[in-house]
Structure formats: C-alpha cells, structure tokens
Amino acid sequence: MVNTLKEAKEIFRYRELLRNLVLRDVKIRYKRSALGFLWVMLDPLLMLLVFYALFVGLFGRSVGNYSAYVMSGLIMWQFFSQGTKVASLAFLQNRNLINKIYLPKAIFPLSVVASSLVHFIFALVPLFIILLLSGAKLGFNLALLPCVVGIVFVFSLGIALSVATLAVFFHDVIYIYDVVLLGWMYLSAIFYPVSILPEKLQLFMSLNPLYHFISLFRAGLYDPVLLTTEHVLSGVAFALLSFFIGWGIYYGNRDRIIFYL
C-alpha cells in the first residue's frame, strides 16, 4: 500500500511528461491531414450517417430520437475503445525509452487514455450539434456528465493498464483485444435499443459495463428516463473493479516488464 502510494506520487511528479505525451498524440495525429482536427468531429458524424441509413427503419420507432441515441452511444464507445486499444501497445511502443531512462511506466497507458479523453471532448461538438438539430431536450442532468466521464476514465485506465501489461508478456493480447472490442461494440446497445433483445440477453446486458456507461451518458444528455440507480451503482462498481485489477496487474509486474520488452 505504501509502495503503491509511492508509485502514484512518482506519476504525479512526472505530470509534465504526461501533458507533453498527450499534446504529442493530439498534434501528431492531425498534423498531416488536410482537415486536421476536424476529423475528430467528422469521424463520428460519418459513422452516424452509416448507422442511420442502415437502421433507422428498424429501430427508429422504438428509440424515439434515433440520431441522438446513436451519436451519444458512438462517442462514448469511441472514448473507451480508442483509448484502451492504443493502450495495448503502450509499453511495447515505448520500449526505447523504458529501456534507457527510469520512468514510472504507468504514465504511458495513462497518457493514451488521457489523449482519448481529449478527443472525446472535441467530439462533444458534433454530438451537441446533432442533439440540437434532432430536437432533443437538453439540460436535465448535464451536471451528471462529468461524473460519467470520470467513471469511464477510471474504467478505461484499468483496462488500459491490464492490456498494456499483459501484451508485454503475450503479444496475442493485442489481437485478442481487437476482436473483443469488435464484439463488445455490437453488444453495447449503441445503435439498437435494449428492448429488442430477448429477455435472457437483456439480463446479460447488466453485466456489460459499457451498457451502463452509455445509458448514464444518454441520461445526462437528453433522456432522464434512463437514469436508474442500477446504472449508477453498476457503473461505479465496474470502474473500481477494473481499476484495481488493472493496477494490480501492472504493479505486480512492473519490474519484470523491462526483461520482456
């Protein structure tokens, strides 16, 4: 416990590095494209277009405001999936640095999730545009949003620490996690309402952390009906569970990582 605090303090001492790593991610990703940062906003809009064209006929009626429903789900999903997907390479890609200079290594997965948060914040712009255009009533629980974002951040960080550490020892983790993410996306009620699922599957849904996060996000944005204590409690519980498992995996192996890079 004392040592865990020491490691956390080390990470805090390197906060300027964290800031620079995030800045680098953001700068590099868009430096070379003509539209630059606009892609952060265009990307979810184009995805929305596809889902809308394909599924509005199927699910539009039971959802109500279908474009708001899909857009909010997509953006929350991307915050989680982009961050943790890139994080699976966090130690492997920085092996040069880790091999040469002492650093609190957790700073790499942490910076990846933080970058993903920055992109998420930019993606809120197209989200609110869609919400306004589609006539969603905003403002019921907007104060809930920072809490939801915080919960998802903690959850993502836990997963990021786990996959980044495990990928050092088993490279397969990178590919397995890709497939997991693909399936996970379809299981997270992003573009369909849970009510279309058979009852048995609906029960399983409550085991899906992302389902709770996305529901909370929608509740905060425009649909207060969705806000049930179940989502809040499960969301927080999943986030803490993920974080402690991730931290445990990282912390227990942090001195071994160097020998496997």
Next chain:
Amino acid sequence: MITLQGVSVKYRLLEERKRSFQAYVINYVKGKRVAVQTLWGLREVSLNVSKGESLGIIGPNGAGKSTLLKVVSGVIKPAEGEVNVSGKAAPLIELAAGFDDELTGRENIFLNASILGFSRREIEERFDRIVDFSELRDFVDTPLKHYSSGMIARLGFSVATEVDPDILIVDEVLAVGDGRFKRKSKDRILEFKNRGVIILFVSHDMESVRNLCNKVLWLDHGKARMVGEPEKVIAEYEKEMASADAVRTL
C-alpha cells in the same frame, strides 16, 4: 554517492520466446515449463563511487556495462543485492531516444526534458540555455525530421546536460556532432567533473577513459574483474585482450 552491494541481474533467455497463450497453455499442459536459460547480466557486483569520482567501466561486449548503468539509473531492479543511489542521476544514454520526428525542436526540448523529470517551470528556465548550447536557434521551430543526425545529437546532448545532475551517466556519446561540438561537449563533461559530479562512463576507447576517469571497473561476464587505478586496470585489461587476440590468430 553510489553503493552497490552484491548486485546481481538475471536475464531470462527463453529458448523460443513463448509469447502466445496457445503455446504457453499447450506447453503447460504437457508439463513442459518454458525452457528458460538464465543469463547473469551482473553477478554479485559491489561498488562504491563517492562524490567527485568518475568511474570508467570497461570490458568486452556483453560484459554487463550497460546493465550496470541501467541498475544505477533505476531502469532495472536487480534480482539480488542492494542499490543505493543518492542524488539525481541523468542518463546521457542514446540521447535521441525520447525525440519525436514530427515535433519541432522546441516541442522536443519540452518532451525530452519532461522525460528527465522536469516540471514545466524548470524547463522554461533552462530553455534558452539549451537552445544556445545546441546552437540550433534558427531551427528551433522546424520539425525534427528535417534535422541532420548531428543536429539531433546536439539537441539531445544539450537537453540532457542542463539537468544539473549529481550523477552523470555516459554511454559512449562523447562523439556528438562535428569536431567543434565534440570538443564543446567534452568540455562540458569535464566541467561537470570539476564541479564534483559523479560520472559513470562506459567506453571502448581507453584513451578517453584515461583522460576522464580516476577509477576504472573492469567487467567480465557480469563479474567485476578488477576495480582501481585507471592505469593499472587498463593495462591488465589490454594485456588480456591482446593475449585473447593472440590465441585467436594462432
């Protein structure tokens, strides 16, 4: 102060790195534990370096020189033994490791200095001195991909030596940039030495070791063969190398 007490570092050389779950599980079920060959990177090395000393570390390739530097800088935790390092250690090991091609010189200075653990205020304070020493003022807002390798090395050296370290860790990087910058960087390292900064210097160039160091450690297969006066240790080392060469030519 650097104190190492019976420090051993173990590398695990997996026969065929079992890095897939499948192979791991199959082998586990078969009762075959992954064949691990242990290689001692360092074997019971004890060492004392106090303020004002500069230690040269010599030995053939694979003797454990870089491993020793990594232990001191905290990159590797030894499997056995005690490491005590008081003061801030600054690695001059492969200076460009933290640079990013797409970023400008300015952005890279901030990135690299924060890798060394600096706060933003500390970097801002040192920024001008770093740029001046590197003599790259005109290129500071140019992306690094347009720099020559000599320019990158100069920038790296300038960042790393603005650290005000108590311990400077040098892994054969004295040959940086053109002739003039090489002299300038050598002078800077000597300046550190005169200020009482501990210097750990790994090199195959015995001449630079003689010039810079007042103590030499000879590593051989991870073990400390000899520690002491530069002249004596280097003479012994060269004698052995020469006789090894003679055997080879026979």
